[in-house]
Amino acid sequence: MRIRIVDAFTDRPFAGNPAGVLLLDAFPDDGRLQRVALEVNHAETAFAHRLPEGGAADWALRWFTPVAEVAMCGHATLATAHVLHTTGAHEGPVRFATRSGVLVATPHEDGAITLDFPTAPLTPVDVPDGVAEALGAAPRTALDTGPNVGDLLLELADEKTVLALSPDHKALAAYSERGVIATARAEDPARGYDFVSRCFFPNMGIDEDPVTGSAHTALAPFWSERLGRTRLIGLQASPRSGRVRTELRGERTLLTGHAVTVIDGELLA
CATH class of the missing domain: 3.10.310.10 (Diaminopimelate Epimerase; Chain A, domain 1)
Known part of the structure; x- marks a missing residue:
């Protein structure tokens, strides 16, 4: 085989x-x-x-x-x-x-x-008690990403905060079906990306996923609404790193x- x-x-x-x-x-x-x-x-x-x-x-x-x-x-x-x-x-x-x-x-x-x-349906939720301690940073916003993605999407203060995360993966497992997406607006879009993210999936046996396409079906509508554009580039800032070009088309995301x-x-x- x-x-x-x-x-x-x-x-x-x-x-x-x-x-x-x-x-x-x-x-x-x-x-x-x-x-x-x-x-x-x-x-x-x-x-x-x-x-x-x-x-x-x-x-x-x-x-x-x-x-x-x-x-x-x-x-x-x-x-x-x-x-x-x-x-x-x-x-x-x-x-x-x-x-x-x-x-x-x-x-x-x-x-x-x-x-x-x-496209992942986003539903605003209250920031869960204890998630800031588990993640290592206080979220500004929390959203449920629906059944297909199954993540808790957390907006953090800035790009530096996302890059510096060192979460308690075992503790994070309690907050969603699959895992947690941490994201922030890019500090300098001239670097070639509009937002950053990191994805932690302890329930799937993956402490940190290097680049997550499915997460970008939630990140695309989240950042398109805030940045006023349907076409964006996301940097997933794991140690391996990768970029995803996204285009929001209503109920579908490219x-x-x-x-x-x-x-x-x-x-x-």
């Missing part, structure tokens, strides 16, 4: 968010998928198989963290589309049948890929980025 490791939302190796990608003839039992994802031990491993022609989608796609299946994952979708296009397994836009509906990935001539994802295959090998077990 062939397996590839792809760095997503980056145009260079060893940056962005790595994902395992396996193209299959059909999905095996869930236990095997979970064991493979645990062995790969990246934030997500994507499993895809081709669907019969003439349907609403071209490929079926599922995503697993080391400990659980997730409802939506941007970087592993980008990684899968990259593998399909660079290997010739699929040409042009690809439609994925997923737990979040049909998601479309469109390649561009420069190698970038645009994902068409549902996420654009590059990807690089860094390992191409064989799964023997």
Whole structure:
């Protein structure tokens, strides 16, 4: 069984968010998928198989963290589309049948890929008691991001505060289904990005996710409203770092980025 490791939302190796990608003839039992994802031990491993022609989608796609299946994952979708296009397994836009509906990935001539994802519905909530202590900074604003994303979105005072976070990951696990997104406006947009974020997902076995496409379906409407523009660039300021170009289109959000295959090998077990 062939397996590839792809760095997503980056145009260079060893940056962005790595994902395992396996193209299959059909999905095996869930236990095997979970064991493979645990062995790969990246934030997500994507499993895809081709669907019969003439349907609403071209490929079926599922995503697993080391400990659980997730409802939506941007970087592993980008990684899968990259593998399909660079290997010739699929040409042009690809439609994925997923737990979040049909998601479309469109390649561009420069190698970038645009994902068409549902926009996360944002609901303002009170800042939970204790979250400031767990995160290590006092949030200005808190929002629920809805069932597909499942995160608590927290706006912090400034970019420096986001960059300096050193949270108590175990304590953060109590505040949302998946995790916590911390964000702030960019201090200097001349650096090429409009907002910064960091994402912490202890409930998914991921203390800090390097670059999170799904989180940007919540960050895009949040910052588009505040900055007055539908097209933005987000910097996810993890140690690996990566940038996501976002475009808000009402109930849909477009996420654009590059990807690089860094390992191409064989799964023997």
